[in-house]
Amino acid sequence: MLKRSLFIVALLMSAAVMPAHADDLSNRVDALEEQIRQLTGQMEQLNFQLKQLQAQPAQKMGAIAPPVPAQPQQQAVLPLPKKKLPAPQATVQATQQAAQGVETIEETPVLPTMKAAQMPAAQPQQAGVAPGPTTLGAMANNAAQANDGAFQGQVLVAPGSDDTAAVSQDQAALTQPATLEPETPDDLFLRSEKALLQLQYGDAESGFKEFISKYPEHNLAGSAEFKLGETYYAQQNYADAAKSYMASYKQYPKGRRAPDSLLKLGLSLSRLGQKDQACATIGSVDSEFPNAVEIKKRAQAEFKRAGC
Amino acid sequence: MTSKLRIFLFLVLAYCGATQAFAVNGIVTSGKIDPLPIAITPFIAAAGTENDSATISGIIASDLARSGYFNPLPPESFIEQIGSFDQSPNFASWQQVKTQALVIGQVSQSGGRMTVAFKLYDVNTQAFLAGSSFTAPPKFSRRLAHKVADMIYNKITGFAPYFDTRVVYVDESGPKNARVKKLAMMDQDGFNPRTLTSGNEILLTPRFSPNTQEITYAAIGTEASRVYLYNIDTGQKEIVGDFPNMSFAPRFSPDGQKVVMSLQSDDGRNANIFEMDLRSKQMRQVTDVPAINTAPSYSPDGTRITFESDRGGSQQVYVMNADGSNQNRVSFGKGRYSTPVWSPDGKYIAFTKQGESKFAIGVMAPDGSGERILTEGFHNEGPTWSPNSRVVMFFRDQPGESGGPQLYSVDITGYNEQKVPTPEFSSDPAWSPLLK
Numbered sequence: 001m002l003k004r005s006l007f008i009v010a011l012l013m014s015a016a017v018m019p020a021h022a023d024d025l026s027n028r029v030d031a032l033e034e035q036i037r038q039l040t041g042q043m044e045q046l047n048f049q050l051k052q053l054q055a056q057p058a059q060k061m062g063a064i065a066p067p068v069p070a071q072p073q074q075q076a077v078l079p080l081p082k083k084k085l086p087a088p089q090a091t092v093q094a095t096q097q098a099a100q101g102v103e104t105i106e107e108t109p110v111l112p113t114m115k116a117a118q119m120p121a122a123q124p125q126q127a128g129v130a131p132g133p134t135t136l137g138a139m140a141n142n143a144a145q146a147n148d149g150a151f152q153g154q155v156l157v158a159p160g161s162d163d164t165a166a167v168s169q170d171q172a173a174l175t176q177p178a179t180l181e182p183e184t185p186d187d188l189f190l191r192s193e194k195a196l197l198q199l200q201y202g203d204a205e206s207g208f209k210e211f212i213s214k215y216p217e218h219n220l221a222g223s224a225e226f227k228l229g230e231t232y233y234a235q236q237n238y239a240d241a242a243k244s245y246m247a248s249y250k251q252y253p254k255g256r257r258a259p260d261s262l263l264k265l266g267l268s269l270s271r272l273g274q275k276d277q278a279c280a281t282i283g284s285v286d287s288e289f290p291n292a293v294e295i296k297k298r299a300q301a302e303f304k305r306a307g308c
Numbered sequence: 309m310t311s312k313l314r315i316f317l318f319l320v321l322a323y324c325g326a327t328q329a330f331a332v333n334g335i336v337t338s339g340k341i342d343p344l345p346i347a348i349t350p351f352i353a354a355a356g357t358e359n360d361s362a363t364i365s366g367i368i369a370s371d372l373a374r375s376g377y378f379n380p381l382p383p384e385s386f387i388e389q390i391g392s393f394d395q396s397p398n399f400a401s402w403q404q405v406k407t408q409a410l411v412i413g414q415v416s417q418s419g420g421r422m423t424v425a426f427k428l429y430d431v432n433t434q435a436f437l438a439g440s441s442f443t444a445p446p447k448f449s450r451r452l453a454h455k456v457a458d459m460i461y462n463k464i465t466g467f468a469p470y471f472d473t474r475v476v477y478v479d480e481s482g483p484k485n486a487r488v489k490k491l492a493m494m495d496q497d498g499f500n501p502r503t504l505t506s507g508n509e510i511l512l513t514p515r516f517s518p519n520t521q522e523i524t525y526a527a528i529g530t531e532a533s534r535v536y537l538y539n540i541d542t543g544q545k546e547i548v549g550d551f552p553n554m555s556f557a558p559r560f561s562p563d564g565q566k567v568v569m570s571l572q573s574d575d576g577r578n579a580n581i582f583e584m585d586l587r588s589k590q591m592r593q594v595t596d597v598p599a600i601n602t603a604p605s606y607s608p609d610g611t612r613i614t615f616e617s618d619r620g621g622s623q624q625v626y627v628m629n630a631d632g633s634n635q636n637r638v639s640f641g642k643g644r645y646s647t648p649v650w651s652p653d654g655k656y657i658a659f660t661k662q663g664e665s666k667f668a669i670g671v672m673a674p675d676g677s678g679e680r681i682l683t684e685g686f687h688n689e690g691p692t693w694s695p696n697s698r699v700v701m702f703f704r705d706q707p708g709e710s711g712g713p714q715l716y717s718v719d720i721t722g723y724n725e726q727k728v729p730t731p732e733f734s735s736d737p738a739w740s741p742l743l744k
Contacts, residue, residue: 033577033598034621041620044637104744105448105455105472110425110439187744190521197541219565256565256587291589293550 104187185215189224196231204231222248222255229264242268259285259292263299270306279308343379344464346372347407347431349390350383351424354416360449361415364424367453368411368460371471371497375461375699376724381407393425402431409437411460421445424452428460438463450499451743458742468696471496474740475692475701476514476523477715479503480733484709487733491525491538496694496739498729504538505545513557514538516740517564524548524567526556535569537586549584549591557602562610568594570602581615581632594632605649605657606630607674614638614648614657614674625659627674638676647690650674651697652741656720658691658700669702671720682722687713692739701728703735 183191192207208228215221229244245265249258266282285292285299348369353361365383372378387401393414402410413426425441442455451472458469479492479501489511494501504523505511512533514525523538532554538545548558553572556579560567565586570579581594581604595601599619606613614627617637625639625648639645643663650657656671661681668684669691687705694701698720705713712733718725728737 029577037599037619037621041622044620044624045640048637048640104444105451106443107455108441108443110427110441193541254588258587259589289589291549291591293589294546 185211185218185220188214189220192224193227196227196234199234201231201235204228216251222252222261223257225251226255226257226261226264229261229268233264233268236271238268238271242272259289259295262288263295263302266299266306267302270302275306275308278306279303282306283308343373343377344409345379345381345407346409346411346460347381347386347402347405348372348383348411349386349413351413351415351426352390352393354414357415357417357422360422360446364415364449364453364456365413367450367497368413368457371454371457372461374497374726375465375471376719377461377465381405393427397429399429399431399434407431409460409464411456413456417446422449422452424449424456426456426460428463450495454495454497467698469742470694470696470699472743473695474743475715475728475737476516476740477703477730477737478511478514478735479730480712480735481507484712487712491523492730492734493540494730496728501731504540504543513559513736513738515559515738517560518562518741522560522564524558524560526558526569532572535567537567548586549589554579557604559605561606562608568604568606568613570600570604581613594630595628595635596632597635601626603647607650608652608654612650612674614650616646616648623662625657625676627657638672638674639679640676641679649691649693651693652695653697655697658693660689660691660702669700669718671700680722682718682720683716683725688716690736692737694739695742701737701739703737705735 188207188211192204192211195201195203195207205228208224208231211218211224212221212228215224218224225244225248229241229248232238232241232244242265245261245268248255248261249265252258252261255261262281263285266278266285269281270278272278282299282303286296289295348365351361351365369380373380385405387405388398390397390412393412395412397410397412399410408431410429410431411426412429413424416423416425421443422445423441423443425439427439428437429435430437438459440456440459442452444452454472458471461467461471462469473496474493475496476491476493479490480487481490482488488507489509490503490507491505491511491514492501492503509527509529512526512528514523516523521540523540524535525538526533526535528534533556534551535548535555535558536545537548548567548569549555551571553574553576555569555571558567558569561583566583567586568581568583571582572579578598579600579602580596581601583592583594584590585592594604594613595615595617597617597619599617601615601617601619604613604615611630612627613630614625616623617626618624620637623644623646624637625645626635626637628635638657639659639661641661643661645659645661647660648657649659651671655673657674658669658671661668661670661684666684667686667688668681669688670679670681672679682700683702683704685704686707688702689705691700691702693699694717699717700720701715701717703713703715705711713735715728715730715734715737716725717728728734
């Protein structure tokens with residue numbers, strides 16, 4: 001109901017401000033536009049029906065029928081078999097790498113014979129521990145022998161089982177190093193950003209520096225330079241801040257952080273007592289980024305504040 | 309209808325039948341798929357994790373049950389008690405309780421971090437199917453459980469995971485004639501709900517960025533609607549372009565670098581779709597048709613955009629190339645179509661369909677074929693996709709003074725409809741990508 005009252009209020013407001021003499025013209029334009037819309041709609045419908053008719057001989061349909069509701073293809077997978085679980089239809093799709101700023105969870109494969117004592121440290125799997133086939137009957141025995149922290153990867157094949165392929169595939173998935181990959185660029189950026197937000201400037205500084213040196217071509221590289229500048233700026237280290245803002249602006253002039261970098265460069269120069277350079281820099285935000293409205297507004301305010 | 313009213317009708321999808329009582333029908337709540345019986349044994353708890361251990365087993369069972377594809381058996385029915393993570397299951401006893409899959413697990417804590425490990429077995433073939441351990445600070449214990457459930461779900465159904473995700477939505481509190489609308493976020497199962505804004509403005513259409521920590525939304529403050537970017541970590545918000553006219557219905561591009569949205573025309577009659585590059589702040593006009601063109605949503609590869617337009621006299625769904633060329637209407641069923649959303653796998657467009665006093669949520673192929681209604685009733689609106697394109701979440705409003713909108717999810721087969729619990733009334737959900 002709030003939605004309803006919202007646009008009713010808006011309607012009343014708009015009616016109240018509309019001059020009376022404009023009403024006629026406005027109504028006529030409304031009527032014309034409405035007519036155009038009706039004609040457009042009719043044309044779209046006719047085109048659609050034409051397409052349906054053209055498709056008809058091929059589909060051997062008796063009449064134009066509305067689209068037939070279809071079950072999704074994936075349903076073919078289900079219902080699940082009674083006797084045996086289906087082999088995985090696909091490996092995990094490349095998950096959208098959402099850097100959600102929340103804790104990234106570490107994953108370590110667990111092998112069938114892995115002992116509880118081996119779990120908590122979540123050790124990466126040793127390379128070269130190639131699992132060899134064994135039979136289920138040997139499992140308890142093997143488990144009993146498993147010791148001192150080493151993985152004992154086994155491909156389990158039930159005697160007479162035709163599941164070898166599926167099980168091997170699973171095992172292959174388990175031994176994939178996907179989960180053991182080093183930190184992704186996004187992770188590194190987020191970790192550094194988090195450190196900055198938590199005022200852990202040392203961690204933030206080293207993180208952003210690492211990012212810039214490792215991934216200079218990454219689309220967050222400009223942001224990393226800018227954030228490195230922010231890390232210095234927050235510590236009132238305006239000389240280093242200015243260098244970072246300058247690098248962010250010069251190296252990534254079309255980066256998302258370019259307008260902010262230019263403004264903050266000006267502010268850093270101002271704090272360093274370089275008034276003329278500061279004023280020139282802050283003043284250039286306007287001409288460099290005519291569309292960056294918010295930054296421009298701030299630049300204008302800072303321009304005044306710096307006594308330019 | 310005046311032109312300005314038309315804009316507002318699009319801004320907030322109007323429901324004509326709001327005052328008349330209408331029996332909810334057409335809702336299918338039972339699945340025709342036989343859920344797979346699965347035994348999730350109580351996870352073995354290392355010292356100090358006893359409470360977490362019970363909770364974690366419960367979360368895994370709850371996730372799998374809610375998906376509609378699993379039937380977690382009651383632990384009381386288990387014959388064998390698993391006392392150690394190293395224990396080899398007695399498969400005969402598990403076959404006796406008629407389970408097809410068996411999960412054993414363990415929770416431990418070391419150095420301020422919690423580790424949840426599990427092993428998944430096929431009871432009939434006695435095959436070890438999967439195993440993994442996940443480690444994070446203990447406050448993320450729910451996420452650890454979601455990760456385990458995701459891996460089990462993926463191994464058995466073959467579908468990509470989706471339990472370890474979040475949902476952003478509009479939290480609605482207060483009486484119906486004075487609702488306070490806040491930006492809110494929660495886990496996909498309704499846990500950890502929290503509001504992010506104060507409620508000074510009327511908040512609409514929050515949408516996650518695909519790869520950053522940002523949300524874009526429209527809000528109506530003291531004046532017209534404006535599009536904002538909101539940073540979840542810092543709580544900072546910034547306006548996306550300061551336009552003289554209303555801006556609304558924003559959504560991120562798949563690479564997160566652009567926001568596509570609607571801008572009202574100078575004369576207030578129409579609205580067209582524009583795209584803003586967040587780096588250069590450059591605006592690009594995508595549609596230029598004297599109609600209300602809104603609710604844009606990119607295809608996952610970024611090459612096409614689906615949107616709604618009333619250029620043909622009523623709201624319908626269109627698809628165009630991302631540069632604005634080749635604009636084609638794709639919805640031709642009976643009724644009005646709005647709020648199109650492209651599925652993350654690119655195969656479907658979900659939409660709201662209005663006709664005969666009913667609001668339905670449906671899906672169709674991007675060329676408009678194969679339309680399928682997932683749910684319909686008094687008022688359903690605003691679909692959003694789980695990242696694996698298997699589940700659609702939406703909101704359903706109830707008539708009457710005490711009624712309000714609430715979130716629901718439904719499988720794309722149209723089965724397994726579930727209410728998503730929220731502390732207050734809630735609307736306009738948007739699902740996050742999978743967390744890492």
